[in-house]
Amino acid sequence: xxxxxxxxxxxxxxxxxxxxxxxxxxxxxxxxxxxxxxxxxxxxxxxxxxxxxxxxxxxxxxxxxxxxxxxxxxxxxxxxxxxxxxxxxxxxxxxxxxxxxxxxxxxxxxxxxxxxxxxxxxxxxxxxxxxxxx
Amino acid sequence: xxxxxxxxxxxxxxxxxxxxxxxxxxxxxxxxxxxxxxxxxxxxxxxxxxxxxxxxxxxxxxxxxxxxxxxxxxxxxxxxxxxxxxxxxxxxxxxxxxxxxxxxxxxxxxxxxxxxxxxxxxxxxxxxxxxxxx
Numbered sequence: 001x002x003x004x005x006x007x008x009x010x011x012x013x014x015x016x017x018x019x020x021x022x023x024x025x026x027x028x029x030x031x032x033x034x035x036x037x038x039x040x041x042x043x044x045x046x047x048x049x050x051x052x053x054x055x056x057x058x059x060x061x062x063x064x065x066x067x068x069x070x071x072x073x074x075x076x077x078x079x080x081x082x083x084x085x086x087x088x089x090x091x092x093x094x095x096x097x098x099x100x101x102x103x104x105x106x107x108x109x110x111x112x113x114x115x116x117x118x119x120x121x122x123x124x125x126x127x128x129x130x131x132x133x134x
Numbered sequence: 135x136x137x138x139x140x141x142x143x144x145x146x147x148x149x150x151x152x153x154x155x156x157x158x159x160x161x162x163x164x165x166x167x168x169x170x171x172x173x174x175x176x177x178x179x180x181x182x183x184x185x186x187x188x189x190x191x192x193x194x195x196x197x198x199x200x201x202x203x204x205x206x207x208x209x210x211x212x213x214x215x216x217x218x219x220x221x222x223x224x225x226x227x228x229x230x231x232x233x234x235x236x237x238x239x240x241x242x243x244x245x246x247x248x249x250x251x252x253x254x255x256x257x258x259x260x261x262x263x264x265x266x267x268x
Contacts, residue, residue, distance in 0.1 A: 001190050001253065003135035003224050038223060041199040044216030051215075052261070054226060056135050065175040081185075081257040082178030089172060090137050090255045092188060092226065119135065121224045123215040127186070127261060 003056060005119040006041075007034035007105075014116045016059060027113035032120055034105040042123075045107065049099045050126035053112065056119045057091035064088065093118070096126055137190060139253040140175075141168035141239075148250045150193060161247035166254055168239040179233060179241065179257075187229040188256035189248050194225035227252070230260055 011030035013019050020027045032053060034042060045051070064087035066077045080088040097109035145164035147153050154161045166187060168176060179185070198221035200211045214222040231243035 001137035001139070001192075001255070003137060005135070006223050038199060038215075041213040041215045041222070043200065044212035049216075052228070054224075058135075065172060066177065078178035079175040081172075081175045082183075082259065084258055088175070088256060089140050090188075092256050094186070094228070094258065094261060096261055121135070122222060122226050124218055124228065125216065127228060127230055 003121045005035070005056070005121065006038045007032055007120040009055065009112065009114045009116060009118040009120060011112060011114065011116045013113070016115060019115060020113050024111060025113070027111045029100060029108060029110050030112040030114070032107040032109060032123070034107070034120070036105060039105045042102075042105075042107070045099060045102065047099050047101055051097055051099060051109070052124045052126055053095040053097055053109070053114075053120060054122040054124070055093040055095065055114050056121050057086040057093045058119060059115070060086040060088070060091035062087075062089055062091060092121070137255045139169070139190070139255065140172045141166055141254040143189065143246065143248045143250060143252040143254060145246060145248065145250045147247070150249060153249060154247050158245060159247070161245045163234060163242060163244050164246040164248070166241040166243060166257070168241070168254070170239060173239045176236075176239075176241070179236065181233050181235055183233045184260035185231055185233060185243070186258045186260055187231055187243070187246065187248075187254060188258070189227040189229065190253045190255050191220040191225035191227045192253060193249070194220040194222070196221075196223055196225060198222065226255070
């Protein structure tokens with residue numbers, strides 16, 4: 001079960017401490033830059049599409065099973081699987097984004113909270129509607 | 135970037151050919167059976183919760199970049215990243231489910247289209263609402 005990077009996030013976010021916790025909390029627009037070998041897999045994606053980007057949160061600890069939600073010590077600890085903490089046994093990030101533009105292997109998206117350089121491992125249509133159309 | 139299984143799907147679905155394509159298309163209820171080592175990570179999950187289960191689709195081809203959506207040859211081929219095909223470079227499945235009951239390391243969920251024995255790699259709160267609460 002080995003993941004191969006299919007691309008990389010290019011973002012002004014470089015610092016974990018200043019990154020927003022979720023994409024809808026002030027995250028900047030960013031580029032998804034895909035490997036030449038997978039560009040054929042992008043065909044059919046167009047501006048306005050809502051996608052889920054799956055990333056490998058390479059700066060997260062993998063040995064954490066309980067966290068204070070949103071790192072707020074006033075909130076009781078919970079199991080990581082009940083939260084969206086990046087710290088978890090398999091640190092896969094799910095990021096709902098909207099496609100702004102496409103330039104060959106580069107896709108510009110709105111509101112991505114992943115840090116610059118984060119590996120991309122998959123992209124899928126969004127989950128919340130039209131699920132049986134895909 | 136190596137995934138470690140955190141559990142396994144236990145389901146009456148054993149045959150890829152007869153499995154529904156999406157959970158909302160007649161998939162059966164199933165058990166998520168977690169490894170003892172990660173059970174602390176489940177704390178806070180309760181019946182009625184809507185979760186996303188991430189699986190490793192271990193029977194999918196990884197060298198496919200273009201498919202006919204829903205395996206329908208009358209539909210034009212598209213890039214796999216514009217579809218929910220299990221065949222893709224990193225075959226991670228996203229399954230929205232509702233929790234029915236919990237019995238220690240076993241969580242019963244509604245409408246899961248993953249096959250019996252599929253490795254589970256992560257579980258998260260659902261994406262479509264209350265995102266900033268998690």
